[in-house]
Structure formats: structure tokens, C-alpha cells
Amino acid sequence: MGVLDGVRVLDLSRVFAGPAAAQVLGDLGAEVIKVEEPGRGDEARGFGVTKEVLEKFGSSPSFLALNRNKRSIALDLKSPAGLALAKRLALSADVLLHNFRPGAMEKWGLGWDDLKGANPRLIHCGFSAYGEAGPLRDFGANDVALQAHSGLMHLTGEPDRPPVRVGTAGIDLHGSLGMVCAILAALLHRAKTGEGQKVTSSLLQSSAHLMSYFYTDWWLAGTQHRRMGTANHLSVPNQVFPAADGDVVIIAPSDDMWRRLARALDPATLDRPDFVTAMDRRTHRVALVEALTAVTRRMTCDEILQRLGAAKVNVARLHDVGQAADHPQLREAGAVLDWERAGHAERGVAPPFTLTACPVEVRRPPPEVGEHTAEILREIGLDEDAIAAAREAGAFGPSAAPGKMQ
């Protein structure tokens, strides 16, 4: 049984953070209704995709990764008829999720203050770029904009080269879990009090949480950290080292772990008095990295993994995306979900946690745009005449020909 069985989520969000949050709610058992723009649908359906891949799968892998366990309704929010249906759906929802710019929902009559009278148990979750107040409130942004704004990009790259992007949309995806936390907390509050509430998150809050220990270091000690390639200011060694046949990362933050490392790899070279404490190792960073590199270069990755694994020292191999995705450990950890869609076997990553009493199931593959429009409208009480009238009035977009809707 899913934790969120019976919870109805109206998901008005697009692209990454909001859809990723709604997918976790769906994985937990909620009934998620995704509202999409008629025709194009969620713009992420076209992100980063070649013509061949689009023809074969219908939507981008990025979209398919983040939209299982949802149904799709195509509504044109710019038409009064489409907007009226969205409002009707909002009145029957437990959770509403959106990432429109501050002010847009209020303009449409879909803000918390507009809905709370008729639906006081609603949890109204808005995800914005920079929050709903302040000098940047009206600026648009996305993941990489906040990587730049937050200082994360400044910390990422080689010391003597320009900064680079974090290779994944981590601020979006971290923000998605921020929203899930907020919504689950609000559901707990509602279970106790009967009251819904407005909850919010933003790319800015997500990025700041990811940067929190750097900000505190700046605020308290005035420390301005800089990018260090694969190394880290917290401890030494804590970076990539070259092996004879590839690369590994080796991390030994505690004095005990360093001692075990030195003994497991080459005590004659590494068991030195100037490397004994964490502070010693940071002070003699260059000498330590040089000494350890001379040792790792002579060994294969496998040998280093075996020796350090046995000595309980943190070590890992540097993988490319395919090696990482296909590593058997991923499925053993419960991180892989499988489904079928339009004759294809497809696969996605599970939420980053396991509830042993309430396992995740893929009840629905990612939907086509508007695949469930009529079905959902019937559920909220529209008969065929009312659906036809809404279509006539442009609720499903100007191009929704009478016979075309699924």
C-alpha cells in the first residue's frame, strides 16, 4: 500500500524540479494529474533529443525519466474554458504544485488565497526561481542560473581555469526533494489539524541548502573558498588519483582511516610523521598528494580497490555514465524501476530512499500529452456534452479537433 494512496495531486509544473517532485509523490502512491499545454505538452518532452530518438520514443529521455506514475490532461490555461476546468480540478485536489512566475497563479485565480476558502485542506506548493519577494523576484532562472548565482559554479573547476557547470541539474532535483519534504510535512500538519497551507520552495533555497556549509564558513570566518579541481578543502586525501589503468578517488578524512590507508598501500612511503593528523595532512597537502600519487600509479584500479576496500578506506572508481548506469550495485540498492510503454521496455531511477513497509511500484508509464483528458474530466463529473462544449470553447487548445482527443 502506498503511503499517499488517496492523495490527489494537481501538477501544473513543467520541466524538471516540479515534475520530479510530483513523480516522487506518485511513486509514494498519490494520484497525480499532470496538466500540460495542448499540443507541445511539457517543454521538457523536446529537451536534448535527436530527431531519431524523438521518433522512436515520442518524448525525450529527460521527460521519460521524471514523469511516470502520472496521468496527463491537456488544458489551455490561456482560454477561459481551460482555466475554468483547472480551477475545478484544484477544488478537488489535496495538493497543487506549480512553478509559474510569482503573480501568475493569482492572476488566474489559482493562488492560495483564491482557493483556500473553497478548499481549506489544500496544500498549495509553488516553486519559483528566487522566491516571492525581494529584488530578484521577477527574474527568470533555471538550474544553471542558480549554479552561477549561488557560487556553486565558482567552486567547480580547476584552480587555474574558468569555472564549469555541475554536470547534472542538481539544484532542480534537490529542489524537487525540498518540495516533497514540504508537502509531506504539510500533510502531517493537516492530519493533526485538518488545515491545508501554502508551502513554497525555490531554486535559490535549494542552491543555498547545497552551499550551506560554505556560506556559514564565509559568514563566520570570512573564508572565501575557491575551486580545487577534484580536491577538497575539508580533508586530504580527498580527490582523484591515477592508477596504472584508470582513475580512482581516495578519501581518508580521519586519522584512523589515513593510518589504515598508509598500511594497506605502502607504509614505507606513506606512514610519515608529518601526515599523522587531519591538520598535518591539510598543511602538507602537496607533499601528501605527490607521495600517494607515486604509489597509486604503480597499481591497477582493481588492486587499489581491493586493498583499500579491505582496509575500510573510502575508495571508488571513476565511471562514465554508461558504466555507472549499468553497474549491478544500482539495482541491488533498489534504485532501478522498470516499466513498459508503447511496446518499449523502459527504465528509470527510483526515489532516493526505500520504505521497507511501502515499496514503490510503477503503476503508470509516462503519459502522452492529454492521454487522460476525457477520463479525468468524467471523474470530476463532466458528461460527454460538457466535454464537447469545453472543447468547442478552446479548453483543450485551438487545434483540438472533435475526433482527435484521446
Add this chain to the structure above:
Amino acid sequence: MGVLDGVRVLDLSRVFAGPAAAQVLGDLGAEVIKVEEPGRGDEARGFGVTKEVLEKFGSSPSFLALNRNKRSIALDLKSPAGLALAKRLALSADVLLHNFRPGAMEKWGLGWDDLKGANPRLIHCGFSAYGEAGPLRDFGANDVALQAHSGLMHLTGEPDRPPVRVGTAGIDLHGSLGMVCAILAALLHRAKTGEGQKVTSSLLQSSAHLMSYFYTDWWLAGTQHRRMGTANHLSVPNQVFPAADGDVVIIAPSDDMWRRLARALDPATLDRPDFVTAMDRRTHRVALVEALTAVTRRMTCDEILQRLGAAKVNVARLHDVGQAADHPQLREAGAVLDWERAGHAERGVAPPFTLTACPVEVRRPPPEVGEHTAEILREIGLDEDAIAAAREAGAFGPSAAPGKMQ
């Protein structure tokens, strides 16, 4: 009123992911008891810190960033007397959090199967490196190990240079929210059924969730993505551009946004037929970046921000850590929390979400090691004689002199 008022969390975790999760629970109102090794305490207290900073603040800024709203008890889990007290605390807890290696908790009699008989409402949350089964289950790891293992590092860096680390411990911090999601979901399940459960998360699951859309792309289409400096495979433009006096990122994933960008900056140069659709812009990536660079070089950052902000195009300035931390927008977004500790004004980052009906409060600054040992033991029913006997038996470590405990 905090959502988690009355929820008792026993936090046996150390360093980043677990403590960050427990801090969010504390911010939501839970009563968090942090168990620390006598003497040294959480090893993160010594991470990345100079002697001067350590003398002034007592613990590292990294520790102070992640440990507010907790009390600390110093217990030596290697002594039978210390372990007995930890078990006693576990029996009165609603949530137990730990990040010991798979098997360690069971060895101590602190596993879910050991505790569920006496405390069936307990939510037992374990955070591991690679999960509790599979070929890598016994390997130690940390944030950067999973950056390497997951392929994230492979995607981060310049195309013709070696990979680099993501500048913050994003896999740890994302994992912390994974745990919070799991614990809140399990509390909802308990509210409905009365039953506790075991929940787990891992660095591997956290990293896979951050990489999810790349893995699906590999699994479905066989696409092996590579690092691209500040650029992105999803859309163009989506990267850093040089201004006359600094750097900005500019992102225009949709065709509408690109058209607004071209008109706002330089229609004569940018409004070209080969840049009209998202696929056109990806196909003509090099030409577009060159053309846009020629335009941005002539303008200041302020001018680009003004023009693109007004045109509702995603744009942001590239900040260093201090600029980001001190930007006034951060406080406007509710991301900054203030407290006093030992006469210092200190500051940290709030959880990455806002519950408007249940605002976050800093009820307690980060604790000293064992600051609340006696207080907590009295609360679970130990009198002064019992506390003295436990001390005598080594529960608080071999160095706990009779008069020394706070």
C-alpha cells in the same frame, strides 16, 4: 507550532548527510538528540578548519552549518555501559537515524529487528554508502566517491580536460533530503496504521536520483553524454557568456524565450532563420554561441541583466561564495537563520522550503560535545547515582573525569 513537535529523534549519524537530515527534522520542531563520541565528537567538528577558526568557534563552520536545533549526548558505544544507554534512548525514540556501515547496528543490538519488538512505532532510518546488499555493500564511500562512481564527475569539467569535482557535497545533502522524505512518509504511514518501519537511503541512491535523466538517456537511447564546460546538452544557449566587466549565464530553452532574447539584445545579429527552433539551436550550437558572445562582450553585466530580465529571459550573474552568501535576495527568500552561541552571532541556511503555517525557528544553537548528557539521562529516568555509575563504567568514555561532565 512545529510540524514535528513531540517527535523524538535519536541521531547516531556523523559528518554531513545524517546530521543535515536531523537538522531539518529539528527545524521542523522535532526534539533531536545527537549521540557523539566522547571527546572528539562528530568528526566534522574538525573538518577543513584552521587552528585560529577552531579556537574562536570551538567547532568547524561545516559542523555549525548542520547541527542547530539538537542537543548532544556523549556516549561511548564501544563500552557496554554506553551502548546500554543508547539502547534505552532508542526505546523512547520515534525516529532513529544512523550512518554506520551495514551490519554494525545489528552487531550492537540496535538494528530494526532488535528494536521493533519493544518499540514497534519506531522509524529506523539507515544511511549507507551503497545500500545493504550487492557487491559493493561493504565498501566505504563519501560524497566525492559517489561523484566518481555515479558518472557525475565524468560529466563535470571542460571537454578537453580531466573531470573535476562538483564544488559542494551535493550527494550528501541531496541524500539528507532523501532521508527526510522517507522519515516524513513513514510518519504519515504511522499516523494511519500505528506501525513504524525501517527506511533506508544511501549515497548511491542519492547520486542516481541526481543523475536520473542521464541514466534513462543511456538506458533508452544509448546516449553517452560527456562534460561540456559550462554548456549543456539539453538546450542552446545554456551556459556562461562573457560581459565587458564579468560573466553571466544566459539560458533560453524555449523558442519564445530565444526570440525575446534576440530582440532584447541585438535582433540584427541574432534573429536568424537557423536559430528558430530548439533543434536548430542545438544543431548550430557553435555559430550561435559565437554570435551571442560577440554581442554580450560589448555590454556590462548590469546591462545584460536589465535587458534580459525585462524580456523574461533566464539570466544570472556569476558570483563567488561571499557575493552569493551576502546577496540580499537570500534573506528575502527566507533562506537565512540567525542565532547566538557563546557570545557570537552565527548564521546558517534554512531548509530549502517554507511552510507558511509552521515557520522554522532556531530553538537551540549547535551544541558542544556532550553538552546535554546529564540532562538527557535524567529525562529517561536516571538519577545522579545511576549517572555516576554509568560514568564509572565508561559510558561517557575513558576520559570522563567525575567533575568534568556538563
